[in-house]
Amino acid sequence: MTQRRFEILFWQFAILVVILAVWQWGYDACKATLPKSLVPGILDPYFISKPTAIWSSFLKLACFADKAGTSACLSANDNNLWIATLVTLKNTWWGFLWGTLAGIAAGLILGRSEFLAKIFEPYVVALNSIPRIALVPLIILMFGLGDLSKIVTAAIVVFFVLFFNTFEGTRSVDRDQIAAARLLGASEMTVLRTVVVPSALAWVFASLTPAVSFALIGVIVGEFIGAERGLGKLIIEAEARANAAEMMVSIFVMMIVGIGLAYIVRRLQSHLLRWQPQFDQQQ
Amino acid sequence: MTSTVASSPASSAKALEPRTRIAVAGLSKTYGAASRQVTAVDNVSFEVRQGEFVALLGPSGCGKSTILNMVAGLLPKSAGSIRIDADDVEQGLVNRKVGYVFQRDTVFPWRTVEANIGYGLEIAGLPRQQRRDKVESAIETAGLTGFGRSFPRMLSGGMRQRVALMRTLIMEPEILLMDEPFGALDTHTKLEMHKTLLDIWERERQTVLFVTHDLGEALTLSSRIILLSARPGRLKDDFAVGFARPRDAVSLRETPEFARLYTHIWHSLGEEFRRTKAK
Ligand SMILES: Nc1ncnc2c1ncn2[C@@H]1O[C@H](COP(=O)(O)OP(=O)(O)OP(=O)(O)O)[C@@H](O)[C@H]1O
Numbered sequence A: 001m002t003q004r005r006f007e008i009l010f011w012q013f014a015i016l017v018v019i020l021a022v023w024q025w026g027y028d029a030c031k032a033t034l035p036k037s038l039v040p041g042i043l044d045p046y047f048i049s050k051p052t053a054i055w056s057s058f059l060k061l062a063c064f065a066d067k068a069g070t071s072a073c074l075s076a077n078d079n080n081l082w083i084a085t086l087v088t089l090k091n092t093w094w095g096f097l098w099g100t101l102a103g104i105a106a107g108l109i110l111g112r113s114e115f116l117a118k119i120f121e122p123y124v125v126a127l128n129s130i131p132r133i134a135l136v137p138l139i140i141l142m143f144g145l146g147d148l149s150k151i152v153t154a155a156i157v158v159f160f161v162l163f164f165n166t167f168e169g170t171r172s173v174d175r176d177q178i179a180a181a182r183l184l185g186a187s188e189m190t191v192l193r194t195v196v197v198p199s200a201l202a203w204v205f206a207s208l209t210p211a212v213s214f215a216l217i218g219v220i221v222g223e224f225i226g227a228e229r230g231l232g233k234l235i236i237e238a239e240a241r242a243n244a245a246e247m248m249v250s251i252f253v254m255m256i257v258g259i260g261l262a263y264i265v266r267r268l269q270s271h272l273l274r275w276q277p278q279f280d281q282q283q
Numbered sequence B: 001m002t003s004t005v006a007s008s009p010a011s012s013a014k015a016l017e018p019r020t021r022i023a024v025a026g027l028s029k030t031y032g033a034a035s036r037q038v039t040a041v042d043n044v045s046f047e048v049r050q051g052e053f054v055a056l057l058g059p060s061g062c063g064k065s066t067i068l069n070m071v072a073g074l075l076p077k078s079a080g081s082i083r084i085d086a087d088d089v090e091q092g093l094v095n096r097k098v099g100y101v102f103q104r105d106t107v108f109p110w111r112t113v114e115a116n117i118g119y120g121l122e123i124a125g126l127p128r129q130q131r132r133d134k135v136e137s138a139i140e141t142a143g144l145t146g147f148g149r150s151f152p153r154m155l156s157g158g159m160r161q162r163v164a165l166m167r168t169l170i171m172e173p174e175i176l177l178m179d180e181p182f183g184a185l186d187t188h189t190k191l192e193m194h195k196t197l198l199d200i201w202e203r204e205r206q207t208v209l210f211v212t213h214d215l216g217e218a219l220t221l222s223s224r225i226i227l228l229s230a231r232p233g234r235l236k237d238d239f240a241v242g243f244a245r246p247r248d249a250v251s252l253r254e255t256p257e258f259a260r261l262y263t264h265i266w267h268s269l270g271e272e273f274r275r276t277k278a279k
């Protein structure tokens, strides 16, 4: 068991080293040894930069390598890496939160009422078939270049994911469990709170991890199309200067943000769903 | 139609019969739309008196659950009437005097054993401390000591059914409806559950309507057996089960009286099982 774990860790580390080495020296090595037509263009540092260049770009963007000193650099640039990350993170969080709450509420209501579900079905189908990204320019027109348009974009993306999952989860609640609760004296509201919500929660959480990545995507796309600050804005600026290293820095920060958000959601999930076998810590 | 085989001297104080708690008259149920109708229950009438433990016995698919669900108000009836005390039972109306234990496992998997058993008290708004005391003693009665904080998936099927039973009993229902509550358990666990249920019932004497297709179980527990025919369910027979109480779930089965009544009802029941198979 631990033997196996060690082997897995070893190979994971080995793969990382190989990737970094090829990334750093691969292109130069190929150019020195192979005929020109065989040199893989994809490895050209002009497109993918190099680990060392990315690292120094990171130090520069994060204001760790400025002659004027870190704090002077930070205050001189209102979209430095730190502010950009915080802005993107903040907008992702609020979009995720509002989209999740609205999606769960709508899913519960339509899931519990056959009547309302029938009425709204064509509208839900129609709205859902619009690619969300197509709405972004419109949303920016409506809500401006600031944070609000990013939050709205993320919330809309998240809303539909949560809505459909909550709806399905609500529909698949065990009817005998509902009957049992009623026979023990539960009112309609109590049934909703104590039976429908907890048993739909498994479905809700199944969609929460993808939803948080969708929220991040929504915010970044919003920042691509029109923004004052944020990681997406940093990428667009770097692209204008054809600076691959700076783009890579933003991409890595996004990766870390994505991992962090997914981790928080998963922790929450394993606490709230600890009654389910796959989340049992005692096993 | 009614034959009575009692193993102990028949009650002589007929005049002082306890009051009727459940009165079912001309009850029928037809499932499905006009073209594809299935008659599950056909013109069934019976009464259950205060403190009686009545077993509703019949082959699988004869409409036992259907009858019980109508009595509990979970299912609309097609014809006939059901009264509990003076009240007509209507679908959707919950009667606080009635407790129900399901054929399927309906324990809430997201609640611990304690929280499952205390569910009814919790939503009734009983203060935490009182609730805890009651739940505590229920857990002890059910032989679940030490499992209060466990989630249902950590329990065996028999333990889960004990939780379901105590979740209902803690509400102190005067009338208890049970739909093959031990149907999914192995023979040994079933006997254990019979012991538990007999202990509780012989102390509290609720009025019980207990659905089963297991003749041994019906004889062990009940004071009366109502036998249903194969589908559509009709009333076939009505037997008094007069074994002395308190009963021992295991040794009762070894007595000659048990064997005699078992054989007697078996022939009647056997006909119905054969009719079910022939379909
Ligand atoms: N919702 C339904 N729609 C149509 N037919 C049904 C429905 N529920 C039950 N039935 C039919 O009614 C008949 C009686 O069903 P019921 O569940 O009452 O049987 P049962 O006596 O409880 O059987 P078991 O011992 O297997 O639980 C069965 O033949 C079944 O096919």
Ligand SMILES: [Mg+2]
Binding pocket: B064, B065, B066, B103, B179, B180
């Ligand atoms: Mg049944």
